[in-house]
Amino acid sequence: MTTPNSALRATRMGLLMSQDDFARALREAGRRAGEPNDASKRLVQRWEAGTSVSPRPAYARALETVTGLPIETLGFIPAVPQARVSDDGRGGLDLGDSSTGTGTTRGTPTAQPVPRGNYSGVWLSRYEYVSSSRGRQVFTGLHYVVILQHAGRLTIRSLPGSSDSPLTMDLTVDGNVVTGTWVEQTAEDGHYRGARYHGAIQLLAEPTGRRLTGKWVGFGTEMDVNTGPWDLIFQDASTNKATLDAYNHRP
Template sequence: MARSLKARQAALVAEVRTRGGSWVQVAAAVQRQFGVNRRAALRIAHGWSQGEAADRWNLRWPDDPKTFKNFSYWEQWPASTGYAPSLEVLARLAELYECSVADLVADVADFGAGVPGAHLAGVLEPGGAVAMLEGMDVNDVARVASSWAAQAGSVVAGRSMLLKLSAGLSLAAASAHLLPDGGGTSAAAGAAQEGFSGIWHSRYVYRRPGTVEEIVGEHYVVARQQGSRFVAQGLPHSTGSELRLELNLDPPVATGTWRETTSPTGQYRGATYHGALQMVIDPSRQNLSGMWLGFGRRFTVNAGEWTLTRQETSTSKAVQKAYHERV
């Protein structure tokens, strides 16, 4: 008896993953064989229905809930029956599917031909792909730029275009328009210049009320910085626990929120807790230490120590993988 579509998709996903394929490589295979677009292919690569993908979104971002209909609309785009995902949505989908923003739109047509410079101006228009670039690391940017250059018609022309673009961006970066008034550096700008992105070791302590028992929670998180905003997402944990931190950097202080979904097989049975967090930034920018505040199972307010210690400055997939299930 012929296998169902879902079973055939699952078999292909398992085959490519067994060969060591990344999520993007799995999605590319799904796209080729089943004729779906890249956004649907990345979801299928994870084995999720649209409803299951929405559930996982809502676990990470409960303040911005989505349903299967949202995923359906995003996957139908750019057809008239779909809705174009915003850059913020694309960034979150990239985090959910463990890919780059560029991978989500790899199948969208490129209409770059026309008036010289017009396409580039559109790409760099404020509020356009500049915001998208903030969610990409250097390797992703290099890959996209190489793809553009490959369309130049020859190796020499492509290299010439990249060199010209590099020189132009260097001049723009040195422009006085990008300097704070008076040439000084604000605290937020200083935070951005220092750079907090990387792999961090997170450790918090919870003391049970009325006892001397301590529970220590440890995670490795991948953190990305956008201006003064610091967002850290837990890497795969040996117990299945999931952690997310969102902080505002205002040296020497970082203030924000935390959210943890506990181990589905542990004492707290996959319960989700959240609260506030304030930390002091060490002058080395390699350590943050402070206190967390949050509610307990009986809706009492608890508090404890929390530290973050940087392990790596890179956020590449290879570096992230080295910290999978380390705790």
């Protein structure tokens, strides 16, 4: 059985790209880098369906260029040759070419936390932080984000028009407890001059499943560890392009 690559799909949708648009951007990135590739809508579909799990190096570099994220964060397995037992009845070892997504083996599945509900959709992300460089004023960060859920994993990407500071989160659901990490790349022309911040987060789901409330922890500009409240508030269960376009603005 294959596992859909929800991380890649969430990233593409967060960029407001169709599969055709995404393939076109990959070809253009390869051309600019002097590594032409033949990315197509069909290839993107195979990646997102999980039938191809390790893109060739040229495709991996194009993916990282287009998304700004490392290949592992995009839900892929690094492309390295792996040995597997041949299933042709001869009992020998066969070196599969993981760069084409064939010949790879999957380890024994580990138990996944059972999610309480389905959180896929558009949500409003709201957190508060104290700015030590601005007289310890309290500021609020707002983003519209897309959540895609697969089993007990949530991948979250902000819509590009909702903020100048892209936000990503990778979370795990265990009952009504949601735990994981966050990354925010601040705006180049903003107060923090393009600094990249990251940390951990833990949230509790309200009984309705339409609000996640908790706290974040992360480092500050003075290299201290800070914390503050963080809420995710449900907006719409749809993740189609029309819905994403409707929310692609500042909250």
